[in-house]
Amino acid sequence: MISDQNRAAATIEEVAAVAGVSRSTVSRVVNGSTAVSSGALEAVRRAIEELNYVPNRAARSLASRSTMAIALVVPEDTTRLFGDPFFASVVSGINARISRSNYVLNLIMASADPGDKTAQYVRSGAVDGAIVVSHHTSDTFIDRIAAAVPVVYGGRPVRTRGGDYYVDVDNVAGARDATAHLVQRGCRHIGAILGPPSMPAGVDRAEGYRLAIADAGLSPAPVARGDFTTESGAVAMREILATKEPLDALFVASDLMARGAMQVLGAEGIRVPDDVAVVGFDDSPIALTTDPQLTTMRQPSFAQGECMADVLIARLAGQSPAEVTILDTELIIRGSA
Amino acid sequence: MISDQNRAAATIEEVAAVAGVSRSTVSRVVNGSTAVSSGALEAVRRAIEELNYVPNRAARSLASRSTMAIALVVPEDTTRLFGDPFFASVVSGINARISRSNYVLNLIMASADPGDKTAQYVRSGAVDGAIVVSHHTSDTFIDRIAAAVPVVYGGRPVRTRGGDYYVDVDNVAGARDATAHLVQRGCRHIGAILGPPSMPAGVDRAEGYRLAIADAGLSPAPVARGDFTTESGAVAMREILATKEPLDALFVASDLMARGAMQVLGAEGIRVPDDVAVVGFDDSPIALTTDPQLTTMRQPSFAQGECMADVLIARLAGQSPAEVTILDTELIIRGSA
DNA sequence: CTGAAAGCGCTAACAT
């Protein structure tokens, strides 16, 4: 077996010996201190190269009280994490920003956390800070994490106490604009499939829808709720159709739900957009797979991820970034409305 | 701000003081040693509770030379990691097994690794071992990881030196059986869309296909290659059709590629399975979304993940699990063949 | 610019 696993890793002491300097000097060059003579610097570099030296993280973090690691906590089961394209782009954005920094990213899947392992991990000093995406009301362990290290949330946290840092998209304005597009199109009976009231995104998009309806002076049309998944969208659609009330347009609070709704519409022989125009929210990849393609509100997920990482890194650097950042959405007009 | 971030975390020393015992005794109860009197045990427990004590990971790992952490390194970009359902279930399986252990899992996305951060991380003693899924020929940093800690691979590693631990599915037998199913169906002109020769799964499934064709004494039919993605399947399908050679069945080395192929077939007005029978590989969720639903070879991805974690944990515990584990596949017959 | 010395918080022999 071609392996170094037996040979113990080189220590700073050994590097110092080979370079003919003290531990401190080695530490200085490793940490990029300028106060090192070029001679010493060169000798140390050679020794590091020769011994294939990598500083021991535990020792370093013990002495410096910093880990240069950031946790990305996802309180979702793997099905959800991997099933929803939204996570893919948020995580990409976070990862992209962290890659450009000196931090490493630890993705932690913390759906059902029996022994409170995730919180324990964070509280044990394993990371300097945490990014939390998809925060649910029931996730109490997040509070314990937030009590231990700086946290940045994706989306407005469930219960905002002062001092919470988060990056969100303008869900109210987005939903309002999306619905307004339906109004401009000449629709008069604009129903909605909204998200869960337990999630801020659900609440805010519902608010935006209501504002737009009020703006237009329209009378109420049937509304149902889902949980952002395709299946729940289909169920909600059937509920709405069952009311038999007039309907010529639909604002749907997520693309996944819009897909579910359109499947039901199609099965019922109701044409989109001729009979019912539909506009979704997210501009996820699946918006391109519906027939017709989905008109939807684009959410800058990748940018949101990058921004979250940015804010956390700034906080860890002792800076004072804005507590809340709101990103704009953009209406993408395709075939469905 | 309701926070403990200012208040320094309690140390073992403080717990010992409150409990009226020595550091060692506290350490013993934390680590579950039996040699502690029930009185001391109770006192320590109370002190831990009171001070909300969580052992410092860095200190612990420095002293014990073990981190109780396992890295899951995925040498893929996020698009691929989140786009391919195969990863979702492998990761689920790994996560499930690790959750049941005392280890924590660190998912590390290591697509383009500029500064060799991932290898450095592992070599810095941050984890006790690593699980590597999706190993490409070009991923040389994996070698540096394997030189530093025990590694278990998902799928046969690109270059097997002795001493490599891996968990794979029986790709040769699977592809052979899948193709044999086509033969049994009465097909005589069985083409194939195979995977990339740079990946063992690509090579092995190609081998299985060839064996089945030989078994049946069939003459060669058109073959093309993709890279396991939907798009590449579509491209390969067009290549095959362009040959104008007779074709009544197709073995496709991944469900994603099969989907791409079926889209092209549909666009050309070629009926599945009447004109061309199609069998895929993976039994990913998308096999249920094609029309007709895809007949495919089920790969036990979740079990594979669990097994990989299992093998690594055994190695870390000083046991000697089997170096290679091969899991069986199972033909799932649906509408496409 | 460089070295010596003192820990960081914990585990692990070694005594008792």
Added chain:
DNA sequence: ATGTTAGCGCTTTCAG
């Protein structure tokens, strides 16, 4: 059963 004593490998004053 429990306390004492050394470190683990590194950063960080503090002298010089």
